[in-house]
Amino acid sequence: MSHSGDIVKELTEQGYRLTPQRLMTIAAIEHSDGHISAEEIYAQVAAKYPHVNISTVYRTLELLKKLGLVTETDFDEGRVRYHPVGKGHHHHLVCQECGGIIDLGEAVLTPLKEALLREYGFSADLRHLAIFGRCGKCGR
Amino acid sequence: MSHSGDIVKELTEQGYRLTPQRLMTIAAIEHSDGHISAEEIYAQVAAKYPHVNISTVYRTLELLKKLGLVTETDFDEGRVRYHPVGKGHHHHLVCQECGGIIDLGEAVLTPLKEALLREYGFSADLRHLAIFGRCGKCGR
DNA sequence: TTTGTAATTGCACAACCTTGCAATAAGCCG
DNA sequence: CGGCTTATTGCAAGGTTGTGCAATTACAAA
Structure with a gap:
């Protein structure tokens, strides 16, 4: 029911720009098995695209939250974790x-x-x- | 059902020390009408006792949370608010x-x-x- | 009341997340 | 394909909250 690319499709349809930073952030979220943190996303993105800034990752996450494409869960670890809604609510x-x-x-x-x-x-x-x-x- | 002093009583019974910093933090929470933030507590405490450190306020709040004496609520304002449980859950x-x-x-x-x-x-x-x-x- | 000891504080710093602003670049249009 | 417009980014700085460590102090016991 959930294809990689769902999020990208939704973004284009809503008129948002597909920057490499966004695409890599989205890829990290979609390829993560479970619940991924901003810092983990950033590490993956920075590995391929070293000069990205972590605030861009945070801004992308905020956008995806607003569009209802990812959910945010607080496991009380001092940081929050993200999950694509395409992979099911729980x-x-x-x-x-x-x-x-x-x-x-x-x-x-x-x-x-x-x-x-x-x-x-x-x-x-x-x-x-x-x-x-x-x-x-x-x-x- | 809830008297000012409930929290202090509980702390002594549990063997915690009653420092002026704790007493003033507790007073601020108990005298607040509704939901008070750490910064607001700190402002009240610092008004009477200028050299307190805000990290002490945070440590007191953590202690009171652990003992189930205050609750913490996230209204999504970028900061969390505290409420004494003695004044009722809601x-x-x-x-x-x-x-x-x-x-x-x-x-x-x-x-x-x-x-x-x-x-x-x-x-x-x-x-x-x-x-x-x-x-x-x-x-x- | 004085002393001893361990809990507590202050300080300095760090982690996580957000924001203002100038510079950059995605996507539209010709 | 090249230029235009405006969304988006990077950077720097700031806000909230947590933590290690040495100095202080509340409380117990003498």
Whole structure:
């Protein structure tokens, strides 16, 4: 369902310019298996194109977020991680005891979204959450 | 149900030292009406005690978070805001269109917490969320 | 009240992310 | 293909938050 190139296509259609910096940033995100940080993206881009500036990477990430093409997740590591939405939405339960991560489908949050819409007329944008707490193994 | 002094009491009982820096940081949080930022706390503390360092404020906030005495909420303003849990848990729906904020009781998230516990054995710590999206007035 | 000890602070610095501004270059149009 | 316009970049600087380390100080115990 998700082809490499989706993001590029969307950008052109929306009239944004395809600079080498953007293309390489996008490639890094799309080729990353899971959740990639800005610094990791920058390292990959800078390897091929040494004089890029990391603020360009941050600006590209902000643009892709705004267009809904990537999601941003805060795993509480002091930095945020990015994921292409084309590879599917999901969420994570992060155990603060053992550090374990349980992956979650989008469905768990559907009832909440519906309740917010029904009771408050609010259309929530719950894209890629990290929910903190304690997993079963680590007791209550 | 919440007295000024709750936090101080908890700290002593847990064996933490009551330094003037901590006491003033705590006072700033408890006397703030709503959600206060680290910089605002620091300004209040520094007014009476000029040579405090802002990193001490951050360390105190981290401690209070760890002990579950304050919650931290990210309203996406580039800085985070703090709230004493003694004044009650709550959540916020933040409209990304008009900037409006709808306050929410804790109850809305109870079904989600129960579902996570039931289906994943995960005890989620959903303390003080800002949920982004679009409010009813701003249409879909 | 004085002393001892370990928690806490201040300081300096670093990491992550954002922004203003002048220089550059992507894509349009002829 | 060459020039024009304006989006985009690089650079430098700034804001928020975290951290290592030596100096200080709260509290316990004498």
